[in-house]
Amino acid sequence: MQTLGLDQLVQPDRVHKSVYTDQHLFDLEMEHIFESAWVYCGHESQVKNTGDYFTFDIGRQPMIMVRDKTGGINVLYNRCPHRGVELCGNQSGNTGNAFVCSYHAWTFHLDGKVRAIPLMKGYEGTKFTADDPMASMVAAERVDSYRGFVFASLKSTGPSLVDFLGEAKVAFDDMCDRSPVGEVEAVPVCHRVVQHSNWKFFMENQLDALHPSVTHQSTGVSARRVEQRLKTEKGSAPLFFHYLSTFASSFDQWDAVQTVNFPNGHGILKAYMGLRPTDPDTVEYEDILKKAYGPEKAEEYLSRSIHHVLIYPYLSVQSPLQQLRCLRPVAPNKTVSEIWHFRLKGAPEAIYQRALWYYNLVNSPATMINADDLENWTKGQLGLESKGGEWVSFHRNYGQDTEKNGVLYSNNGTSEVVMRSQFKAWANYLTPAFKAA
Numbered sequence: 500m501q502t503l504g505l506d507q508l509v510q511p512d513r514v515h516k517s518v519y520t521d522q523h524l525f526d527l528e529m530e531h532i533f534e535s536a537w538v539y540c541g542h543e544s545q546v547k548n549t550g551d552y553f554t555f556d557i558g559r560q561p562m563i564m565v566r567d568k569t570g571g572i573n574v575l576y577n578r579c580p581h582r583g584v585e586l587c588g589n590q591s592g593n594t595g596n597a598f599v600c601s602y603h604a605w606t607f608h609l610d611g612k613v614r615a616i617p618l619m620k621g622y623e624g625t626k627f628t629a630d631d632p633m634a635s636m637v638a639a640e641r642v643d644s645y646r647g648f649v650f651a652s653l654k655s656t657g658p659s660l661v662d663f664l665g666e667a668k669v670a671f672d673d674m675c676d677r678s679p680v681g682e683v684e685a686v687p688v689c690h691r692v693v694q695h696s697n698w699k700f701f702m703e704n705q706l707d708a709l710h711p712s713v714t715h716q717s718t719g720v721s722a723r724r725v726e727q728r729l730k731t732e733k734g735s736a737p738l739f740f741h742y743l744s745t746f747a748s749s750f751d752q753w754d755a756v757q758t759v760n761f762p763n764g765h766g767i768l769k770a771y772m773g774l775r776p777t778d779p780d781t782v783e784y785e786d787i788l789k790k791a792y793g794p795e796k797a798e799e800y801l802s803r804s805i806h807h808v809l810i811y812p813y814l815s816v817q818s819p820l821q822q823l824r825c826l827r828p829v830a831p832n833k834t835v836s837e838i839w840h841f842r843l844k845g846a847p848e849a850i851y852q853r854a855l856w857y858y859n860l861v862n863s864p865a866t867m868i869n870a871d872d873l874e875n876w877t878k879g880q881l882g883l884e885s886k887g888g889e890w891v892s893f894h895r896n897y898g899q900d901t902e903k904n905g906v907l908y909s910n911n912g913t914s915e916v917v918m919r920s921q922f923k924a925w926a927n928y929l930t931p932a933f934k935a936a
């Protein structure tokens with residue numbers, strides 16, 4: 500168990516390794532961060548019809564997101580109030596008009612209220628009554644959505660969803676505005692990867708512009724070689740080569756990119772991957788957007804400088820390519836990530852194919868990009884669990900970032916301000932727990 504105080508664990512330019520390895524700190528994170536903040540549940544298109552459900556964890560709590568008869572979406576604890584059995588054993592499906600417990604057949608409406616208890620006469624003369632709230636499933640304290648993305652909080656107080664998202668809500672605006680009807684739809688199957696590393700490795704990595712030219716060099720260089728050969732031989736190369744060759748950009752190019760780091764840990768990696776070619780598919784798509792929004796708005800939507808948006812502490816959204824990855828931490832050294840991609844409603848099929856290519860070439864566990872990151876994080880976890888050192892260094896460009904109204908703007912894309920900023924937010928979340936101890 501860790502024994503250091505919060506200001507010793509998290510210092511302005513370094514952190515103690517136990518923040519990645521200690522079970523007690525992990526439990527505090529679950530209680531004071533994940534089980535308190537707004538947490539992403541899923542997209543409303545994952546539960547289109549009455550009875551459709553999706554199961555996931557908020558912190559250590561098993562939850563169900565379900566569409567009810569009124570068309571609303573409820574987020575409930577996945578627990579039968581009788582003897583505690585999980586009501587949905589699958590990750591997704593349709594439960595019809597009710598949840599039915601597989602143990603003793605208690606049934607519940609889709610808003611969690613008890614519907615029927617078999618053999619009620621066995622309860623006659625006891626303290627139990629079906630109208631007692633304890634006979635019904637428990638709902639998340641707060642549920643809200645932003646442009647179709649559903650969030651829940653297990654705490655009744657705190658900022659609204661929009662205030663929690665703050666500037667980082669641009670992740671969802673940028674994704675949805677790229678559809679001529681302003682909406683996206685989740686492609687129903689996601690990849691799930693078990694990462695043998697602390698969740699913070701993933702969050703740091705997303706805006707770590709220093710690592711691609713090292714970690715992804717072999718993939719990027721190989722893709723560039725083929726891309727250039729095709730351009731020489733055929734005059735052009737399919738766009739998806741660009742997705743991979745970009746990873747081999749020079750350090751100077753990465754250093755020229757800016758990260759924007761918000762006080763609550765959210766962040767934006769700016770720059771756009773040059774995905775505005777002039778092929779007929781793109782021209783057709785851009786015309787559709789211009790018709791829908793007018794030329795000025797369409798241009799604004801198409802030219803936003805965004806590569807990744809992070810919603811701290813669990814979401815990485817790559818809005819220009821309709822990608823979203825969500826973390827569900829399991830243990831200090833184990834994290835499940837859900838890897839989703841989305842379809843722009845009303846956009847041509849060719850544009851969807853680009854999202855699918857990116858999903859398969861970069862974010863899928865079968866690609867060398869994701870696999871190389873996963874290897875780093877596993878090796879990082881193993882190193883931090885060793886006795887080979889106590890500290891993790893975030894000194895790069897320390898004191899050289901620009902701060903405006905609490906927001907930190909990197910002057911070097913490879914500045915470790917990203918990690919420093921995330922740990923500031925982490926310490927803020929955990930301050931009450933340390934004060935109470």
Ligand SMILES: [Fe+2]
Pocket residue numbers: 704710711714715868872
């Ligand atoms: Fe990477």
